[in-house]
Amino acid sequence: MIMTPKILVRLVAVVLLGVILQLSFFSQVELFHTSPDVLPALVASLGLLGGTMTGAVSGFSIGFLLDCLLVAPLGGGSLVLLSAGYLAGLFRERFEFRSPLLPPLLCAGMTLFAELGFGAVELMLGGSDTAVSSLVIRDMLIKSVFAFFLGWPIYLGLRRLLRPALVEEPALRRGSRPTVLGA
Amino acid sequence: MYRKQVRRRRAVLALLIVGSFALLTITYGQGSNGLQRGVSAIFSPVQSVASGALKPARDLVNWFDKTFDARGRNGRLQTELEQARKQAVGASAALAENAQLRKLLALDRGGAIPSGYEPVTARVISRSPTVWFADVMIDAGSNEGVRPNDPVINGDGLVGTVSSVTGGSAQVALIADGSSAVSAKVVPVGAQGVVEPEVGNPGELVLGFLDSTKHVHKGQAVVTAGWRGEGLAARFPPNIPIGEVTKASLVEQEAKQQVHIRPYADLPNVDIVQVLTGGSRE
Numbered sequence: 440m441i442m443t444p445k446i447l448v449r450l451v452a453v454v455l456l457g458v459i460l461q462l463s464f465f466s467q468v469e470l471f472h473t474s475p476d477v478l479p480a481l482v483a484s485l486g487l488l489g490g491t492m493t494g495a496v497s498g499f500s501i502g503f504l505l506d507c508l509l510v511a512p513l514g515g516g517s518l519v520l521l522s523a524g525y526l527a528g529l530f531r532e533r534f535e536f537r538s539p540l541l542p543p544l545l546c547a548g549m550t551l552f553a554e555l556g557f558g559a560v561e562l563m564l565g566g567s568d569t570a571v572s573s574l575v576i577r578d579m580l581i582k583s584v585f586a587f588f589l590g591w592p593i594y595l596g597l598r599r600l601l602r603p604a605l606v607e608e609p610a611l612r613r614g615s616r617p618t619v620l621g622a
Numbered sequence: 623m624y625r626k627q628v629r630r631r632r633a634v635l636a637l638l639i640v641g642s643f644a645l646l647t648i649t650y651g652q653g654s655n656g657l658q659r660g661v662s663a664i665f666s667p668v669q670s671v672a673s674g675a676l677k678p679a680r681d682l683v684n685w686f687d688k689t690f691d692a693r694g695r696n697g698r699l700q701t702e703l704e705q706a707r708k709q710a711v712g713a714s715a716a717l718a719e720n721a722q723l724r725k726l727l728a729l730d731r732g733g734a735i736p737s738g739y740e741p742v743t744a745r746v747i748s749r750s751p752t753v754w755f756a757d758v759m760i761d762a763g764s765n766e767g768v769r770p771n772d773p774v775i776n777g778d779g780l781v782g783t784v785s786s787v788t789g790g791s792a793q794v795a796l797i798a799d800g801s802s803a804v805s806a807k808v809v810p811v812g813a814q815g816v817v818e819p820e821v822g823n824p825g826e827l828v829l830g831f832l833d834s835t836k837h838v839h840k841g842q843a844v845v846t847a848g849w850r851g852e853g854l855a856a857r858f859p860p861n862i863p864i865g866e867v868t869k870a871s872l873v874e875q876e877a878k879q880q881v882h883i884r885p886y887a888d889l890p891n892v893d894i895v896q897v898l899t900g901g902s903r904e
Contacts (some may be wrong), residue, residue: 459665463672468683471690492631499638503645507661508669514645521638564650 440489446604450485453597454497457481458504473578475585477593478505479553480546482520484594486527487542488601494524512564519556523549539591546590547583554579722894725777739859739898742766746893747791756799756824758782760895763791767899771857773846776895779863779886780804780846784897792897797864798824798889805847805857806864808838808881814847817864817883824889827865830880838870838881859901 440446457478465475478501486494502516509516527549530536558575598605649655726743744762762768764787772784774794782796795802798819806829807814813836815829829844844867848860869882 459668459672460676463669464676464680467673468680469687470683471687492634495635495638499642502642504661507658508665510658510662512646512651513649513655513658514642514647517645518639518642521635521642525635560646564646 440493440601440606441604443604446601449600450493450497453481453485453600454500454504458501458508461505462508470585471581473581473585475589476550476554476582477586477589478520479523479550480586480590480593481597482524482553483527483546483549484542484590484597486524486529487531487545487594488597488605489528490532491525491528494526494528495521496524498522498524515557515560515564519553519560522556523553526552542594543587543590546593547587550586551579551583554582719894722777726775726894726896728777738901740767740900741896742768742899743894743896744768744792746895756782756796756802756819756889757785758794758796758892760792760794760897761790762897763788765789766897768792768897769899773858773862773898773901774895775862775898776887776892778888779865780858781887781889781892781895783858794895794897796824796889796892797827797885797887804864805849805851806844807847808836808867809843809845811836811838811842813838815880816851817844825884826868827883827885828880829867829883830878832875832879832881837872838867838875840867840870842867842870844883859898 461476461478465477468474482494482498482501485497489497498520499517502518502520503513505511505520506513506516527545530545723743726741742762744760744766746758747761748759750757760774768784768787770784770787774781774783780797782794782799782802784792785795785801786793797804797817800819802817802819804817805814806817808829813833815832817827817829820826820828829838832838844864846858846860846862846864848858850857863886865883865885867881868884874880
């Protein structure tokens with residue numbers, strides 16, 4: 440990703456808007472007794488579009504902001520989401536992908552990873568002394584399904600917003616052959 | 623160049639991870655700190671505005687969730703209601719049955735059933751659909767010792783008499799049946815007569831052939847007299863309650879020698895009965 444001040448402002452706006460939307464809207468709605476969590480999908484999409492650095496830094500920022508606004512121990516959310524962003528970025532850098540299903544699948548996978556990560560941090564910090572209900576697994580799986588469906592519009596929206604900074608040409612993305620002079 | 627980029631990337635990643643752990647270590651167990659309070663103070667107005675603006679959308683999504691939930695709950699509640707209704711109906715029927723059996727027991731203990739009779743409890747399994755034949759079928763027959771002309775009672779009083787018997791069932795002619803005639807007496811007056819039905823009106827019987835010198839009054843009880851005369855198919859044991867006098871005008875008593883009585887037993891709805899077996903039928 441080519442980082443310009445304009446793109447940086449857009450990224451910051453995306454991070455802020457994502458966190459505010461999550462706290463003001465998605466966390467307060469319920470479908471099938473589960474609230475969607477769009478932040479891992481957002482981080483995964485950023486990582487998929489911008490690479491490891493973009494994914495990790497945006498994940499850290501979103502996690503930090505989330506911890507601040509939720510008055511949770513700082514660092515837990517950052518650690519989890521930066522890992523999700525980094526892994527998504529790593530996938531983008533290591534593998535060539537053309538399937539349109541990949542972004543939503545990766546969003547769903549990263550959401551599951553992030554939810555497990557939040558659980559691990561919570562258990563690590565000793566915040567949950569009581570027995571863990573099996574409903575947690577159901578909740579995680581439903582969140583991942585939501586992320587699958589929300590991941591696609593999030594990915595498309597971000598790609599449109601950050602298009603000037605994306606390294607890969609859209610024509611190559613679509614699989615069309617570039618024109619070669621003299622051939 | 624590429625290696626430099628990779629090294630820088632790894633350094634940033636390491637810095638972020640170390641930063642996260644450092645933040646966790648520093649802020650764990652402290653509650654809210656100045657940084658969090660500051661960020662919250664900045665974002666609270668924004669969150670408040672966003673929350674207000676997004677409320678309709680939130681309500682819409684939650685409405686869908688609640689609607690789906692309510693539909694599922696509606697199905698569950700319908701099933702539960704059906705089960706509860708079945709249980710309630712079963713319990714009501716059991717209560718009614720219990721009341722009838724208690725009455726029978728009270729009649730038994732009260733000495734209304736004379737010695738020498740063996741009561742056989744039975745349930746009504748079918749009844750005549752017309753008003754002309756006040757008959758019911760019960761689920762006790764000759765196998766249980768039931769014989770023709772055995773008196774049939776329930777907890778309220780006299781019900782009828784066995785008219786025919788098979789192995790496992792018996793037909794009972796109610797006292798409201800056109801063929802029924804029961805020798806009876808009015809207590810405490812002692813006036814005696816024969817109770818006969820008014821066909822088509824199971825709620826009223828006529829006590830006729832009364833001695834006109836003994837005046838009968840409304841509200842007095844009528845019990846079986848225990849004797850058998852011409853035209854009386856069965857001999858009932860004495861002192862089984864039949865009903866109470868509801869209409870006893872002097873004119874009717876003197877001119878027609880009869881009074882009207884209401885049977886104690888709810889004849890159209892009789893359900894559990896006792897057949898008094900083993901007594902003298904002659």
